Amino acid sequence: MSPDTDGTYGHIVFDNDTPDSGKLQPNGYICRKITAVEKDFIKYVDIGLGDVPVMAGSQTILSRLARETDGYGLKGIEMFKGYEITVAEAVRSNVCADGVSFGDVISGVVCYDTTDGKKVKFTAAECRFAPSSSLFLEEERYVISSILIRLERDLGGK
Numbered sequence: 763m764s765p766d767t768d769g770t771y772g773h774i775v776f777d778n779d780t781p782d783s784g785k786l787q788p789n790g791y792i793c794r795k796i797t798a799v800e801k802d803f804i805k806y807v808d809i810g811l812g813d814v815p816v817m818a819g820s821q822t823i824l825s826r827l828a829r830e831t832d833g834y835g836l837k838g839i840e841m842f843k844g845y846e847i848t849v850a851e852a853v854r855s856n857v858c859a860d861g862v863s864f865g866d867v868i869s870g871v872v873c874y875d876t877t878d879g880k881k882v883k884f885t886a887a888e889c890r891f892a893p894s895s896s897l898f899l900e901e902e903r904y905v906i907s908s909i910l911i912r913l914e915r916d917l918g919g920k
Contacts (some may be wrong), residue, residue, distance in 0.1 A: 775818035801907070804830060812920040813912040814871065820850035820906045824857075824864075838867045850906040856891045865891030867911045873904040881907075 792918055801819035806829060818827050827849060828842040841859040845852065857863045868891070871884045882904065890897040898904055 779878055781885040803908075806834070813914055815910055817908055818849050819908050819909050820848060823847070824849050824918055825851045826862060831913055835916040837916050838862075838913040839864070841909065849909050851900050853889070853906055854896055855894055857897045858893065863891060863893070865889060865896065867913065869912050871906055872899075872908045872910075873898075873906050874902055876905060877903045 785856070795884045802823075803817075804822060805817045807815040807817070815872040816827075816831060816836070820885065824839075824842050824847050828839045831838075832840040832843070838916040839862075842852070842857070842864065843863055845857060846860070847857070851857075852864045853871055856863050858864070864884065868886045868889060870886065871889055873882050873884065874880075875882045884897065888897065890900070898906060
C-alpha cells in the first residue's frame with residue numbers, strides 16, 4: 763500500500779514520531795503509529811431502485827449522517843439524530859436507539875489491520891455485532907476507515 767499525496771493510506775493518518783517509526787519490523791512492515799482516521803464523508807449510490815447503499819467515513823458524526831440521510835428520504839437510522847459520536851464509535855460499540863442497533867443497518871466495514879498492515883473488509887456477519895459490542899471492541903488491531911449501510915427509500919414522502 764503506498765501513501766496518497768496527503769500522507770494518508772486510504773483514510774488512515776500515521777504519526778512518524780514513534781520510537782520505532784520507519785524501522786522494518788519482522789512482519790516486513792514499517793512501524794508507524796496510527797493516530798487518526800481522518801476522513802469525514804458521505805457518499806450515495808442511488809440508482810433509483812429499492813434500498814440505497816450509503817458509504818460514510820469513520821469520522822463522520824452519526825447525528826449528521828442520520829439527519830442528512832433522513833433529509834433525502836432515506837429511512838433506517840433517523841433514530842440516531844441525537845448521537846454526537848463518530849460512525850466508527852457507533853460501529854465499535856454497536857449503539858442502540860429505539861430498539862434499533864447500528865449494526866442492524868451495516869452492510870460492511872472497511873478497516874486497516876495494524877497487525878498485517880493491510881486494508882480489510884468485513885461483512886455485517888463478520889463484525890460480530892452484539893448488544894453494546896462488536897469485533898472492533900474485542901480486537902483493537904482494526905482501525906475503522908469507512909462503513910457501508912443500506913437504507914430504505916421513503917416512497918411516501920420526499
